[in-house]
Amino acid sequence: MLIALALVHALSAVPADTPDVTVRAAPERVRVERGASQYLNFDFLIHNGGADTLEITRVEVSVYDGAGGLQLRKLVNENGPSPSALLLSPDRVLPPGADGMIFNPFAEFPREVELARLRYDVELRPRRADGERGEPIARTVDVMPEAFAPRTRLRMPLQGRVLVWDGHDFLSHHRRWNWTHPVLAAHCITSNPGRYAYDFVLLGADDSLHAGDGKAHTQWYGFGAEVRAPAAGRVVAATGDRPDDGNFDLDALCADELAMYGNFVVIDHGNGEMSVLAHLQQGSVAVRVGDEVGEGDVVARVGSSGSSLFPHLHYQLVTGTQHGAEGLPSYFPGLRVRRGAGWVDAPDGQVDTGDIIDAR
Structure with missing residues (x-):
């Protein structure tokens, strides 16, 4: 049963003069699939409207219960000789004007964790023509997933x-x-x-x-x-x-x-x-x-x-x-x-x- 409409929005965590870089969840309605665990099958769309090439360097999720209490926190970043950030997307490096996608790296949670709100913090670093990196650009995507079960009772189509x-x-x-x-x-x-x-x-x-x-x-x-x-x-x-x-x-x-x-x-x-x-x-x-x-x-x-x-x-x-x-x-x-x-x-x-x- 649908218990709420998902509220998904991107919030800027940097000054207004930061290049036109947006990150949003897709699809907008994030549904919770339940089985042995809880699964959130959604991803992130990125638009690089700035003048620099951008590289995705970090994604962190913080999970909160209905009272605002922190349940857990996880991240992928560039730490280590084989950084986990390499796993985020085939579009980890975005040229100016490009659109790309991050496959949500934090999509599975224990059944007992209350998924009232999830805050995904995304960090991107400008990569300039001289090879130097600029200051990080931060974007936050808040996701309030909805419990979902289809109204249709299904049977396996094969025997x-x-x-x-x-x-x-x-x-x-x-x-x-x-x-x-x-x-x-x-x-x-x-x-x-x-x-x-x-x-x-x-x-x-x-x-x-x-x-x-x-x-x-x-x-x-x-x-x-x-x-x-x-x-x-x-x-x-x-x-x-x-x-x-x-x-x-x-x-x-x-x-x-x-x-x-x-x-x-x-x-x-x-x-x-x-x-x-x-x-x-x-x-x-x-x-x-x-x-x-x-x-x-x-x-x-x-x-x-x-x-x-x-x-x-x-x-x-x-x-x-x-x-x-x-x-x-x-x-x-x-x-x-x-x-x-x-x-x-x-x-x-x-x-x-x-x-x-x-x-x-």
């Missing part, structure tokens, strides 16, 4: 033993969707609807992904497996004629951001929550726009169409399908995940990269 080949943890490619990158910016990408996405792969009896060398789609245990509606709703987008060749037309993204997914089905569950089921097998999509589907109905089969490395099901819950839409945390109540020699309940039904799921 069997499933590997989360890639989820949305800090190292996931779904998470690292830098839309300030020139290629993405040129193709109208302005948000990350896949920030909470999963790539699901069905496993064989010996927990392998495929038989043989896996070069043929038919060797993958999941290829052609039934894809089921995770909840009831109305189909608002569907495409099923694209080949299972792992390719898509990059130039089509401005007209349709879903083009990267090859064959797909989008189900509107209401309340601003839509399921995207993607990379589906050519010719397998069994629904059309306007169809009403029930939870568990078979809508397609697993394929490898669009931007796909191998047969798998891409799933994400989103606010919409147009440019600027954002991803939402999604949970699958009742799931069990492998731990040690047995299976345990997934906390809150949340899974992520590397988890092996019993979805029978």
Whole structure:
């Protein structure tokens, strides 16, 4: 349930004559995803409007409870022979006029920590033409995250033993969707609807992904497996004629951001929550726009169409399908995940990269 609108704003910590440098959180509404820990899946957009090249040298987070008490504090900086600041961003050095992104380095917190307010202090240092560094520029971003759970009760869209080949943890490619990158910016990408996405792969009896060398789609245990509606709703987008060749037309993204997914089905569950089921097998999509589907109905089969490395099901819950839409945390109540020699309940039904799921 939404308990508050996130209040996110950047505050200047330097005099007004400091160059036009801004740092802000993206997306503006920061949601708390709950599982074994609490996760804040957001990042920082930086604009360098000054005359100097800037280098990101430090990010610190301070976490406060509802009474204003400090809960914890962490930082990354340039200390040490392999400084942690190198991990912050591919855009750690920003030329004048450039936009860049910092992937939030502090996105996971213990469940018992109260996340009432988080203050992120960002330090940037000018790098002048003579090689000297100027005085640090400081920016502060205050984040008040909101507790969130979707109104839609979801079920796993695949049945069997499933590997989360890639989820949305800090190292996931779904998470690292830098839309300030020139290629993405040129193709109208302005948000990350896949920030909470999963790539699901069905496993064989010996927990392998495929038989043989896996070069043929038919060797993958999941290829052609039934894809089921995770909840009831109305189909608002569907495409099923694209080949299972792992390719898509990059130039089509401005007209349709879903083009990267090859064959797909989008189900509107209401309340601003839509399921995207993607990379589906050519010719397998069994629904059309306007169809009403029930939870568990078979809508397609697993394929490898669009931007796909191998047969798998891409799933994400989103606010919409147009440019600027954002991803939402999604949970699958009742799931069990492998731990040690047995299976345990997934906390809150949340899974992520590397988890092996019993979805029978």
